[in-house]
Amino acid sequence: MSRKSFRVPLAIVAATGLLAACGSGSSSSSSSASGTTAATLQLGWIANVENAGPYTALDKGYYKDAGVDLTITPGGPSTTVEPLVASGKALVGLSSTDVIARAVAEGAPLKIIAATLQQNPTSIMSLDSNPVKTLQDLKGKKLCSQTSGQSVINAVLKGNGIDPDDVEMVPADFDPAPLVGGDCDAFVSLLNNQPLTLKAQGVDTTVFKLSDYGYNAWGNVLFTTDEALADDDSRKALEGIVKGTAKGWSDALADTDAAAQLMVTGPGKDQNLDLDQQKAAMAEFVDLIQTDETKKNGLLTMSADGIAGNVKTMQDIDVPGDDLASLFDTSILEAVYANGTDL
Template structure:
């Protein structure tokens, strides 16, 4: 995730149900297909290679869905756009969606792209911090919005947060290089690659190795869409097309990077070499033992339980966080097995 993994949600008030007039989901009498919008949280880069590959290969069209993919960016808050019906499906983080639901948004998570969260601890290769325990007595550069996550992970692993000197930082890893801190809260597919391109070697470890089980880039929709037979068919087509798109993108990561750089992301002036590296990093985050057994974008009962515990640990409100997840669309998509 190239954006802030610890994004602080904007207050969401008076969110309404699905509005067909907004064009997020509907049918076309002429073509017999349904029209729908997928709202991304971030720009058109390799983070979203799966949906764009699915669009390029015609996988959504084959499922009877005329899909528009709308890029996001630093100022994009996806939840209100889906809740108000401006998009049928959105991509966001589990905790951000959960906070929106706590404020009244009628949303459900229906599939999970990143089975492992890319949030990681990065240090310089010549001064490595190899484990969470190694942070004790060290200076850690951490974004303000991620402080609760770091505290929860440390405490969950028997480490007193007071034993780690927290240094406020943004998402630029320059303070690590300058020696202002010994380690830096990063995204595996972002800052380490930025520094590598500058000739700076780093070492990283994932917070998911220490119990931070928060799926990333999850697909979500509204309760109303899930309750409507026509919308459900469209949702099945979007999830299936996205899974097939990711399958192709992961099978040839260089080709996926080239598609994004020369196609949808052309106006972003993306660096092809960096995008190829980032795309390769996504493979192990998206394709796991779980998805090998149950299909890409899977949401297992064990995985849901892990996400619920993580959200509780970081203070996400809600008495029944498990109800945030609806697996019925995935069950329909994989009803005949994982070979799509």
């Protein structure tokens, strides 16, 4: 999940003119002589196991099999995906529901078409030597939190009958050093990131997910433009991308060590990734991506109950929009799984 998952951006788009021009019809896919459609998938984060599904699909030729000549473009801490998709520089992007919704509120004609992380990995981490085991245990404690993510924490606290004033917020970035150093009792983390980093350093932690307390926000959702959804050729490419990505994740989840090995020695080679850490992180993704709903409806699914939960969460954290449910378009998933979940 992109590190921007913690953030509530002050400005979704650096250049507002990019969004204003997004209806100009710039193409984000094109047909080739081979009969495949060339398209780009823009990631929000680097080429590591967070994106093992798409890279596994690319490695195994699943996109080509579905008629798509796909280019995957890595992201990073300075990448804002929404304007790249809105302007047609990429047919599909990966981001978070709330960030996309804020871009739509600023005029971007975007739609979410599939959801990778069915459970949000945003978590509260503490040291085993001084454990904070539940949300209620945060009362009277110091919580290290990224400043721009405090609206999420406040919403979850209020939603569970806890006055945010009963928790002392300590500004922090994504480095858990303040927790280890005793500057706070708990730390806002990602389940598949900081706890694993500390474990590799011999520091044991206690962790619980905010999704256990009503924070229902899908992560690494695939999104595209209204224009692409309205075009027959682009829709076929979208179906191929969603189908290929689902198959890639199916393989990656079935053999997490192999997926980690692929990322370390292949697309993520320049990142100097640690294989053991990537194996551990990949194993954590299994339960975040594969749930009872995906076992029934297929990976990347977006159920009506899931959409309703996302809408409520966005309302709780003051995401603008009178009809947030309209942000989600399930028609591509319906086409992909028209003949069942066995792809």
